[in-house]
Amino acid sequence: MRVSDALALIRERLAIVAEAETVSAGESLGRILAEDIAAPLSLPPFDxxxxxxxxxxxxxxxxxxxxxxxxxxxxxxxxxxxxxxxxxxxxxxxxxxxxxxxxxxxxxxxxxxxxxxxxxxxxxxxxxRAGEDVARGNLALPAGRRLGPRDLALASALGVGDLPVRRRLRVGVFSTGDEVTAAGDGLAPAGIHDANGPMLAALLTRWGALPQALGILRDDASSLRSRLAEAATRFDLIVTSGGVSVGEEDHVRAAVDEAGGIALWRLAIKPGRPLAFGEVGGTPFLGLPGNPGAAYVTAVAVLLPVLRFLSGGTEEPALPLVRSGFALTKRLGRREYLRVCLHQGADGLSEARAAPGGALTGLAASDGLAELGEEIEAIRPGDLLPFRAHPLG
Structure with a gap:
């Protein structure tokens, strides 16, 4: 399924977490506005x-x-x-x-x-002139807007000290696999440390959610079902990484299918094809790939919009464009994300080049992801590409 079609399907199936709270303007950065804010006075208030x-x-x-x-x-x-x-x-x-x-x-x-x-x-x-910025009674900030510093400047200039915002989403995060061990613990001969759990928790925090690391789901169907069902009673969203592909030891997808149902499986995306969306006991579930690079890409491409849908957010910021510094051919009908570093070209414009390194070292070395749409078959040097900068702390 194409990414845009998958997001449309997901949006149809998600109910907004409508609970709201009132916080001070200083505490509202990055929060989703729950109600329209009409201007209580004109800006400027006088000529x-x-x-x-x-x-x-x-x-x-x-x-x-x-x-x-x-x-x-x-x-x-x-x-x-x-x-x-x-x-x-x-x-x-x-x-x-x-x-x-x-x-x-x-x-x-x-x-x-x-x-x-x-x-x-x-x-x-x-x-x-009085009111030339915004007139008293007119819409100043629309519901669904993620509040940034400029919005807080407007609210404060209007004398609005407290803002109604959606409460932060509670997200339970699992890693999966018998081979996975938390960082700091000893490794078995065929073991690997958990990269996805900390990465996803950090992204969720940066995106305004309240993540809770729930540990590692082992490759046992009964235990999987039990732990997923328990998490469904406590969180607004369950996120896992790994266990949703087609292998005999990939048990997560089957457990979710039994506990509520899978509505989406596999995306026309690279990296990140094995991705599952469904529900567990009425709680939305998103299963990301186990490969850390693919988990990161699908978090940016799918998890972030899911958070926006659940919070009632209405805006999807337009991506800036950067100039390609490379040539590439790709499969038509599939969206691809490339790890890139930005360099200043001879004319002063930003130019994207492939980041050096492997899946994780390349991700760590890159400045962001260049997005190659489904309609693209080839990239030539000089082509303009949408660019997603990595979120910082």
Missing amino acids: NSAVDGYAFRFADLGESPLPVAARVPAGKTVAEIPPGSAARIFTGAPLPHGADTVAMQEETSLDGDAVRLPATIKRGANCR
Whole structure:
């Protein structure tokens, strides 16, 4: 199944975790807004000057120089200036009644107690009108928006100190396999350390969820069913890595199928084809591949949108484009993700080149993933590619 079709299917089957809480603006970074926020006041709240300079009536421009009748610093008001006069004004200060234009200080000169104004100035120059940013009562921030620093600036400027946000999703994370051992524990002769559990927990934390590492699911069907069923009673989402392919020792998919059902299995994606989505006792389940590189790619391509769907998020940010520094052919109809490093080209533009190293060393050395869509068969140097930067701590 194509990634876009899989995400559409998943979205249809997920119910938003609708519980919300009110937190301070300082605690809301990265959270999903639960309700529309209408502007309780206009921004700017009054007509004001965008520069340091002189405010005057545009109709008086022909009488320049104008006597300076008032001084208006930010935070102070002057009710009105007489016709045929100007006011010394500073950035952010309210315009006196009647004044409709501001000349920048650099474009004026003083003639005793009068100011000489530029003859070419336009009516309304350097004025910010009340409500031109957002008018009182209008939508300022829509529900479903993931709040970033710019959103918090807007909310704070509107005087909104507390924001209604979706509660953080509780996600249970399992690794799987008899061969897998937690980092720090001794290895069996054919064992490997668990890379996926810490990686997925870190990604989930970075993406605003509350992950809990639940340990390693061993290759035993009865134990698998029991532990998955128990997790379903405590979490909003269960995430596993490994055990969802076609091998005789891949028991996770069968256990989920018995406990609730598999709605999706295998994606047209590289790396990451073996991926399962379903439910366990009514709780959504996402089974990622066991290969760490594939687990990372499918976390970015599928797990992140799943978190957004469950939280009621509405936005999928557009990906920036980078220039390809390599040539490649690929299978039509399959989405591929390449580990790339960014370099500055001779013309100053960012150029993506394949990251050196293997599955994990290449992932660690890379700056992000270049996304090659299903419709692409070949990449040539100079082609523009969507780029997903790795999330940082």
